[in-house]
Amino acid sequence: MIPFIQDCVTSVLTDWKSRRDIVTYPECKQMAFRISACALIGIKPNEHKIGEMHEIFEDFTRSIFSIPVNFPGFGFRQALKAKKQLHAIIREVIADVQKGPSTPVMTAIFKSSEALGEDREESLIEVVVDLLFAGHETLASATTNSVMFLGQRKDVVKKLLDEIRHKLCYEQNDMVVDGYDCATDSLSFQKINELKYLNNVVNEVLRLLPPAGAGYRKVLKSFELGGFLIPKGWVVMYGIRDTHITSPVFENAADFDPDRWADIDASSSHGHNKARFQFLPFSYGARGCIGKTFAQLVLKIFIIELVQQCEWQLRNDRPKIRFAPMPVPADNLTIAVKPRTVK
Numbered sequence: 460m461i462p463f464i465q466d467c468v469t470s471v472l473t474d475w476k477s478r479r480d481i482v483t484y485p486e487c488k489q490m491a492f493r494i495s496a497c498a499l500i501g502i503k504p505n506e507h508k509i510g511e512m513h514e515i516f517e518d519f520t521r522s523i524f525s526i527p528v529n530f531p532g533f534g535f536r537q538a539l540k541a542k543k544q545l546h547a548i549i550r551e552v553i554a555d556v557q558k559g560p561s562t563p564v565m566t567a568i569f570k571s572s573e574a575l576g577e578d579r580e581e582s583l584i585e586v587v588v589d590l591l592f593a594g595h596e597t598l599a600s601a602t603t604n605s606v607m608f609l610g611q612r613k614d615v616v617k618k619l620l621d622e623i624r625h626k627l628c629y630e631q632n633d634m635v636v637d638g639y640d641c642a643t644d645s646l647s648f649q650k651i652n653e654l655k656y657l658n659n660v661v662n663e664v665l666r667l668l669p670p671a672g673a674g675y676r677k678v679l680k681s682f683e684l685g686g687f688l689i690p691k692g693w694v695v696m697y698g699i700r701d702t703h704i705t706s707p708v709f710e711n712a713a714d715f716d717p718d719r720w721a722d723i724d725a726s727s728s729h730g731h732n733k734a735r736f737q738f739l740p741f742s743y744g745a746r747g748c749i750g751k752t753f754a755q756l757v758l759k760i761f762i763i764e765l766v767q768q769c770e771w772q773l774r775n776d777r778p779k780i781r782f783a784p785m786p787v788p789a790d791n792l793t794i795a796v797k798p799r800t801v802k
C-alpha cells in the first residue's frame with residue numbers, strides 16, 4: 460500500500476511543479492479520493508471511472524447538508540439523484556473488484572456482510588459510500604491544512620527535512636545521499652513511524668483544525684457531569700475542536716507549535732501532560748475512526764514527499780478558515796509551487 464500511496468502523491472506533486480498557481484483544496488480532494496478509492500476499495504489507479512465517481516461524489520456532498528425537501532430545485536433532490544448515480548456506478552465497481560483479488564478492506568466487508576446474512580449488494584454499496592465519504596473529505600481537509608501551516612512556517616519545514624534526511628538516509632548507509640531518492644526507495648511503515656517530529660507535525664495539524672469538529676452519541680445510561688444530570692435517551696454532542704483549544708494540556712493553544720508534542724503523550728490518560736482525552740481527532744471507543752492508521756499514513760507520506768519535492772509560497776499568508784463541512788482555507792488556498800532546490 461505504501462508504494463501505491465507514494466506513487467499517487469508523487470504524480471500529483473509532479474503535476475503541481477509543472478504549473479504556475481495551484482488551488483490546493485480541490486487538488487487535495489481529487490488526490491484523497493483517488494487514494495481512498497484505489498487503496499481501500501481496489502479500483503485500478505488508471506480506471507476512468509474514478510474521475511466520474513469523484514464528480515458525482517462532489518454533487519452528493521455539496522447537497523448532503525440541505526433541507527430535506529424532495530422537490531425540483533432543492534439540494535436534497537440533487538443529493539438523492541447523485542446518490543442513485545453513485546450506487547449504480549459503485550455496483551459496477553464492486554462487480555469488477557470481485558473478479559480479481561480484493562483489498563484487505565473489501566475482503567473484510569465481504570466477509571462481514573456474508574456473516575450478517577444481509578442483502579449483500581445493498582449493504583456493500585452503503586459501506587463503500589461511507590468509506591469513500593469518511594475517507595476522502597477528511598484527508599482532503601488535513602492535507603490542504605498541512606500545506607497551509609507548513610507554508611506559514613519555513614522553520615518547521617527545515618526541521619522536517621533534517622529529520623527525514625537523518626532518519627531515512629544517513630542512518631541507513633552511513634553516507635550522505637540525496638534525501639529524496641533515498642526516501643523514495645526506502646519508505647516502510649516502521650521507518651515512517653520512527654519520524655517523531657513528523658508525527659508531532661501531523662498531531663498539531665489535526666489538533667488545530669480537526670477535520671471532524673464534533674461527534675454525537677446517544678446516552679444509553681443516565682449519568683452526572685459537572686453537577687448536571689444527563690438523562691438516558693438524550694443525544695449529546697462532544698466537541699473535538701473545542702476540547703483541543705480549551706484543554707489545559709495545550710498552552711498557547713491557538714499557536715501552531717509541533718514542538719509542544721515533545722512533552723505530551725497523546726496516547727496516555729494518566730498524569731501530567733497526558734492527552735488521551737484532550738486530543739481526539741479520531742475520537743475514541745467502539746465508534747471511533749476505523750481509518751485512523753490509514754489516514755495517518757497518507758498524511759505522513761504526503762508531508763514527506765511535499766517537503767522534499769516542493770518549495771511553495773502561499774498567495775494569501777493568513778487565509779480565513781471556513782468550517783463546514785470540513786475546515787479548510789475559505790479561499791481554497793492558492794499556492795505557487797516550484798521544485799525544491801534548497802534541501
Ligand code: HEM
Nearest residue numbers: 593594597601670671674740741742746747748749750754
Ligand atoms: C484525517 C483523517 C480522518 C479523521 C480526522 C477522521 C475522524 C473521524 C472521527 C472523529 C470519527 C468518529 C465520529 C463520531 O464520533 O461519530 C470517525 C469515524 C469514522 N471514520 Fe474517520 N477520520 C479520518 C479518516 C478516515 C478514513 C481515511 C476512513 C476510511 C477508511 C475513515 C472511516 C471512518 C468510518 C467508517 C467511521 C465511522 C466508524 C463507526 O461509526 O463505527 N476515516 N472518523
